[in-house]
Amino acid sequence: MELFGDPAQWLPFTFAALMGVSILVYVVLDGFDLGVGVLFPFASDSEKDMMVASIGPFWDANETWLVLAIGLLLVAFPTAHGTILTALYLPVAIMLIGLILRGVAFEFRVKAPTPHKATWNWLFFAGSLMTSLSQGFMLGKYVMGLESTLGTWAFAMITAVFLTVAYSFIGACWLILKTEYTLQAKAVDWAKGGIWGLVLGLGLISLATPLVSPRIFDKWFTAPEIFWLAPLPILSGVTVYWLWRALGRLPNATDAGARTPFMLSITLFVFAFGGLAYSFYPYVVPEKLTIYEAASAPESLFIILVGTVFVLPMIAGYTALAYYVFKGKAAELRYD
Amino acid sequence: MDTLMLSRIQFGANISFHILFPTITIALGWVLLFFKLRFNATGDGKWMDAYRFWVKVFALSFAMGVVSGITMSFQFGTNWPGFMETVGNIAGPLLAYEVMTAFFLEAVFLGIMLFGFSRVPGWLHTTATFLVAFGTSMSAFWIIVLNSWMHTPQGYEMRDGVAYATDWFAIIFNPSMPYRFTHMMLASGLTVAFLIAGLSAFRWLLGDRSQGVRATLRTGVYLGALLIPVQIFMGDMHGLNTLKYQPQKVAAMEGNWETQSNVPLLLFAIPDEEARTNHFEVGIPNMASIILKHKADGVVPGLDDFVSEDGEVMHPPVAPVFWSFRIMVATGMAMLLLSWGAAFMMLRKGRGAEGLPKLMLFAMVPMAFSGWVATLAGWYTTEIGRQPWLVQGIMTTEMAVADVPAPFVATTLGAYLSIYVLLLTAYIGVLFYLARKGVDGDVPRRRTPQSGEALARQVPAE
Numbered sequence: 001m002e003l004f005g006d007p008a009q010w011l012p013f014t015f016a017a018l019m020g021v022s023i024l025v026y027v028v029l030d031g032f033d034l035g036v037g038v039l040f041p042f043a044s045d046s047e048k049d050m051m052v053a054s055i056g057p058f059w060d061a062n063e064t065w066l067v068l069a070i071g072l073l074l075v076a077f078p079t080a081h082g083t084i085l086t087a088l089y090l091p092v093a094i095m096l097i098g099l100i101l102r103g104v105a106f107e108f109r110v111k112a113p114t115p116h117k118a119t120w121n122w123l124f125f126a127g128s129l130m131t132s133l134s135q136g137f138m139l140g141k142y143v144m145g146l147e148s149t150l151g152t153w154a155f156a157m158i159t160a161v162f163l164t165v166a167y168s169f170i171g172a173c174w175l176i177l178k179t180e181y182t183l184q185a186k187a188v189d190w191a192k193g194g195i196w197g198l199v200l201g202l203g204l205i206s207l208a209t210p211l212v213s214p215r216i217f218d219k220w221f222t223a224p225e226i227f228w229l230a231p232l233p234i235l236s237g238v239t240v241y242w243l244w245r246a247l248g249r250l251p252n253a254t255d256a257g258a259r260t261p262f263m264l265s266i267t268l269f270v271f272a273f274g275g276l277a278y279s280f281y282p283y284v285v286p287e288k289l290t291i292y293e294a295a296s297a298p299e300s301l302f303i304i305l306v307g308t309v310f311v312l313p314m315i316a317g318y319t320a321l322a323y324y325v326f327k328g329k330a331a332e333l334r335y336d
Numbered sequence: 337m338d339t340l341m342l343s344r345i346q347f348g349a350n351i352s353f354h355i356l357f358p359t360i361t362i363a364l365g366w367v368l369l370f371f372k373l374r375f376n377a378t379g380d381g382k383w384m385d386a387y388r389f390w391v392k393v394f395a396l397s398f399a400m401g402v403v404s405g406i407t408m409s410f411q412f413g414t415n416w417p418g419f420m421e422t423v424g425n426i427a428g429p430l431l432a433y434e435v436m437t438a439f440f441l442e443a444v445f446l447g448i449m450l451f452g453f454s455r456v457p458g459w460l461h462t463t464a465t466f467l468v469a470f471g472t473s474m475s476a477f478w479i480i481v482l483n484s485w486m487h488t489p490q491g492y493e494m495r496d497g498v499a500y501a502t503d504w505f506a507i508i509f510n511p512s513m514p515y516r517f518t519h520m521m522l523a524s525g526l527t528v529a530f531l532i533a534g535l536s537a538f539r540w541l542l543g544d545r546s547q548g549v550r551a552t553l554r555t556g557v558y559l560g561a562l563l564i565p566v567q568i569f570m571g572d573m574h575g576l577n578t579l580k581y582q583p584q585k586v587a588a589m590e591g592n593w594e595t596q597s598n599v600p601l602l603l604f605a606i607p608d609e610e611a612r613t614n615h616f617e618v619g620i621p622n623m624a625s626i627i628l629k630h631k632a633d634g635v636v637p638g639l640d641d642f643v644s645e646d647g648e649v650m651h652p653p654v655a656p657v658f659w660s661f662r663i664m665v666a667t668g669m670a671m672l673l674l675s676w677g678a679a680f681m682m683l684r685k686g687r688g689a690e691g692l693p694k695l696m697l698f699a700m701v702p703m704a705f706s707g708w709v710a711t712l713a714g715w716y717t718t719e720i721g722r723q724p725w726l727v728q729g730i731m732t733t734e735m736a737v738a739d740v741p742a743p744f745v746a747t748t749l750g751a752y753l754s755i756y757v758l759l760l761t762a763y764i765g766v767l768f769y770l771a772r773k774g775v776d777g778d779v780p781r782r783r784t785p786q787s788g789e790a791l792a793r794q795v796p797a798e
Contacts (some may be wrong), residue, residue, distance in 0.1 A: 057447030060402060064435070064443045070409055071435045074420055075428030082417025086738050089414050093748040096407045097755060103403035104759055107396040111766050297500055300425040304432045311436040315444070322444050325456055333451050335388050 007302065012295035014305065015076035016284065019069055024273045026065035028170070028266050033059045035171020037102055037128025038164060039190055040121065047183045048121055052106065054178040054330035059106065061319060063099070073284075076301060077294040080284040087146045088138050095134035102127030110333075129164065136163025143209055143276075145286040155208065162201025169194035170269065173261040176250060178330045184258075188250045191261055195247070199240055202272055206233070209279050213287060216279045229278075236271045239264055340737045342745040343415045346752065348719075350407050352712055353756045357401035359711050362476050362521065363528035364394050365469030367555065368449075372465050376458065385548030386555075389774055390532070393767060395450050400763060402443070407752075415745070418736030423499045423727055426492055426507060427482055434478035442471030473521070480520055484513035486727045487718070488581045499730060511581055515574040516718075522567040523714065526671060527707025529563060532556035533678070534704020535771045537697040540689060544775040553689050557682060560675035568668060572627070578718075579628055582728065583637040584650070585721035588657035590624050594638040599624040603662075607654040612640065652723040656716065664713035667706050674703055705764075 033055040043051060055062075074081045085092055105124035109117050140156030141147075172194055175187035210217035220229060246260040282290040295301065337345075368390055375383035409431075412420055420427060448456060448464040456464075491506030492499045501507060533556030539549045579586045587593075591602050591614050601623030605614040625634040642651035678700070681691045726733040 057451050060398070060443040060446055061440065063402065063406065064439045067406055067409055067439055068435050070413075071431055074409070074412060075424065075432045078420035078424035078428065079417075081413045081420060082738070085410060085413030086417060086740055089740050089744055090748075092410055092414055093751065096410055097751055099406055100403040100755060100759070103399050104396075104762075107399045108762055108766060111392060111396060111770060112762065113769055296428055297425045300429055300501060303501075303504065304429045307429075307433055307436055311440075315436070315440045318441075318444050322447050325448055325452055335391060335450060335453065 007298040008292070008295070011298050011301045011305070012076070012291040015072060015295070015301060016281070016291045018308065019072040019076065020273075020277050022065050022069035022072060024270065026062070026069055027273065028269050029058070029062035029065060031167045031269070032170045032174040032262075033062055034102075034128045034132050035167035035169065036175065037124055037171075038132055038168045039171055039175075039187075040125040040128070042190065043183070043186070045121075047186070049332070050179055050183055050330060051175060052109070052124075053333045054175060056106070056333045057322065057326045059103075061322065063103070075304060076296055077284050077291060078296060080289055080291075080294040083285050083289065084142075084146065087148075088141060091134040091137045091141070095131050095138070098127045098130030098132075098134060100127070102131065132164040132167045133160040136160035139163055139205075142286065143205060144212060145288075159201070159205065162197060162204065165194055165197030166201055166269075169198050170262070170265045173265045177259050177262045180255075180329055184251050188247055192244075192247050195240070195243060198268070202236065202268075205272075206275065209276070213279075215287070219279060232271060232275055236268060239268050239271065243268070337742065337746070339740060339742045339745055340734055342742055342749055343737050343740075344733065346745060346749040347408075347411055347415060349749070349753060349756065350404065350411060352715075353760070354401065354404035354408060355711065355715060356708055356760075357397045357404065358472065358476065359524050359527045359707065360397045360531065361394060361401055362472045363524040364390060364397070364531075365465070365472045367528055367532070367559075368394060369462070369465045369469050370555075372462050376462060380547075382547035382551050385546070386552045389548070389770070390552070391450060392770055393531075393535075395446075396763065396766065398442075398446060400759065415738050415740065416736045417738050418731070419726060422497065422731050422736070423486075423492075426485065426489075426499055426501050429501075429504075430478055430482040430485075430507075434475055438471045438475035438478065442468050442475065445471070476520060476524070477517060480517045481508050481510070481513055484516045485510045487516075487722055488512040489727055489730060494730070499727075512574075512577055515570070515577045518570050519567070519574045519714070520711075522563055522570055523707065523711045525563045526560060526567060527711060529556050529560035529675070530671065530700075530706050531704050533560060533675075534700045534702070535767060537692075537700035538704075538768065538771050539775050541694075541697055541701070542772065542775045549774075550689050554682065557675055557678045560671060561679040564668065564672045564675055568672070571668070576628070578721075579637075582721065584639065584642040585652060585657065585718070586628065587637050587639045587642070588652045588654045588721055589661040589717060590628075590636065591654060591658045592624065592636055592638045593640055595635060595641055596638060597625060597633040597635045598622050599628075599634075599636040601627065602658075605658070607658050609654055650724060652721045657721045660713045660716035660720065664710050664717060667710035667713065670703070671706055671710070674699060 036051050036055050040048060040051070070081075073084070101123045105120045105127060109120035109124060112120060137156045137160040140159030141152060143159070144152035144155055169191055172187045172190035176184055176191065179187060210220055219225060243261060243264045246257055246264060249257055250261070251258075280286060282292065284291045284294050368387060371383050371387040371390065374380070375387065445464040445467040448461065449468050452464060453461050485507055488511040489499075490510050491501065491503035493502050494500075532552050536549050536553035536556055540553060575586065575589075590599065591605050591607050592599050593612055593614070598621070600617075600619030600621045602614070602617055602619040604616065604618040606616055607614050622632040625632055625636055628634060628636050639651050639654065643649050674696070678692060678696055681693070681696065682688055684691060722728060724732045724734070726736050
């Protein structure tokens with residue numbers, strides 16, 4: 001332990017970083033499959049089957065990142081876990097009900113008698129929408145310091161819509177990568193429509209966070225930080241421009257660049273998340289509780305860390321295997 | 337009702353709904369591996385038929401388990417923040433290990449197990465099936481370690497009202513863990529055995545005489561007949577372990593108010609907590625003393641020992657524990673009767689499923705869900721039996737509850753309950769629908785495929 005100095009310092013930081021990575025991976029991975037669900041009403045029945053086929057082998061594992069993220073919050077910062085989740089009691093409940101509905105609709109829509117399929121399709125959409133909206137709502141409340149006023153409510157409603165748009169955008173980019181023909185062409189149109197919502201949402205949160213908290217304002221807009229932080233918004237702008245150009249070239253006969261929009265949207269998510277993480281560090285409950293104050297006993301964190309060091313690379317490895325096995329354009333899901 | 341009671345009902349409803357599905361997937365994973373290995377060894381297509389049918393049930397149950405499980409991981413925070421604040425240093429690492437060593441393993445390989453048969457080499461598909469089964473069992477292991485620790489905590493010290501781990505080996509191998517884990521794994525095996533037997537009997541009654549349905553009916557009946565005596569023995573051992581560490585729970589299970597010798601085994605009674613006595617007792621003399629102490633005049637602890645001098649009751653509510661225990665035992669006895677009866681008839685003259693009388697097949701269909709009844713009754717016995725403690729001797733349930741307004745909890749509880757009723761109806765409906773569809777689709781039988789690839793060409797898509 002000499003090597004790292006005081007474990008009460010580096011352990012909470014390590015766990016905050018792990019939790020951040022889990023949230024980011026979750027937002028990207030479940031983001032695209034939630035987005036696919038949100039786009040359901042715009043697709044025909046056979047396209048719906050193909051959309052589900054494109055996410056079917058992955059969604060379970062994608063959702064596990066949420067369990068890991070909330071698990072890390074629970075085990076590493078138990079007091080913060082309680083404070084945040086009791087403050088977000090109702091949106092959390094709506095999210096959970098949404099997750100339940102869409103998760104089971106995945107199975108029921110193909111296994112229940114055919115006349116019920118339309119109902120399960122609808123529940124799949126409704127569940128995806130409830131989950132996306134409530135996560136966006138929670139993001140807004142969190143940015144506003146978990147305060148409950150009319151203003152924070154209104155702001156959270158707006159972030160709810162924008163996060164949903166962002167999810168449908170990355171969902172559309174996933175469909176461009178995984179599908180062909182008319183569905184792919186439709187997905188390109190969805191992405192072109194969604195990108196403006198995404199840009200607006202990013203801009204809004206970027207403006208709101210420093211305005212709400214003087215501390216965050218100072219972190220961004222004082223020298224010398226402002227100089228090495230300036231590339232972040234600039235790079236985001238470049239990425240958006242590049243995304244727009246990439247979408248303009250699709251669909252095409254050789255399917256060239258079909259992967260690009262999805263990769264670029266991941267990049268954009270990483271930038272946005274990086275900005276937020278920088279703003280809020282070292283707080284886990286905004287302006288109230290830092291990661292150092294909220295952390296569990298170092299002994300307990302250490303024993304989790306030992307496991308994590310071994311297990312996380314394995315998880316990454318077999319997740320890669322699953323994406324490799326199901327690479328290429330989505331095909332009809334079959335059990336044989 | 338107040339927030340505490342509503343939160344308890346909500347968590348109880350969530351965990352009851354949740355446990356139904358892992359109880360199926362834990363053992364069904366291993367049964368699927370068995371089917372796959374039989375197919376690999378014999379090349380007989382009936383085993384793949386069985387695999388393909390039951391993997392659908394697995395997929396559906398797994399999805400139900402995942403989504404209801406996510407709900408619980410959030411409820412620790414939304415409704416029971418005091419739990420993690422007090423024992424988070426112990427519960428945290430155990431939960432973290434569950435997520436890392438079990439959840440990801442099963443969730444990732446599930447995709448390959450379900451949809452990878454014609455995409456990956458046969459060995460990788462078999463390995464994926466194994467890893468999913470292994471993952472579900474690992475998950476059961478870690479969560480039962482934590483649950484058992486809440487019943488029989490050790491390996492910790494309290495500092496300023498917070499528990500700190502001192503000995504992880506003692507925490508993991510706490511006194512009730514081996515018993516509870518074995519009891520639960522066997523319960524899962526029995527649930528699946530009766531589910532398989534029940535749905536196969538249903539298909540048989542509809543006229544399905546395929547090799548696949550014969551194979552699964554046999555598997556279900558023999559598995560049930562094999563596991564039930566082991567379970568009865570294991571349950572008894574678990575009870576003796578509870579007597580040692582949580583005597584108040586056993587006293588409630590027996591409905592025994594006073595510490596005394598020659599305690600009867602009550603078959604029926606209405607426990608009355610106001611009067612602190614039972615009404616309408618029907619019992620077998622001395623039997624409880626014999627079961628628990630192995631002699632007729634053995635002294636069995638009574639509930640009155642667990643009331644403090646100022647009248648505070650520190651034992652669980654009696655009637656729910658008393659009755660859940662009896663429902664569990666009665667279901668177990670019905671399982672014993674049915675599976676041994678069916679196994680005997682099938683073995684006699686070697687007639688297999690043809691040797692089963694129609695009445696017995698009819699009885700198997702509702703018994704498909706007997707595992708659920710017994711498992712829930714068993715968990716109610718042990719969990720209500722731990723009250724008023726949340727973690728035995730460390731914190732009461734009341735200490736952990738969140739300060740959320742009661743109307744909030746009432747709203748979410750109402751929402752969860754209505755969704756659970758809807759989903760449970762849909763789930764059971766779809767199981768029988770799949771079984772019926774299996775009958776229509778599988779008769780007459782297909783040719784026996786040689787490999788996954790050949791199979792993928794032959795079999796029309798779902």
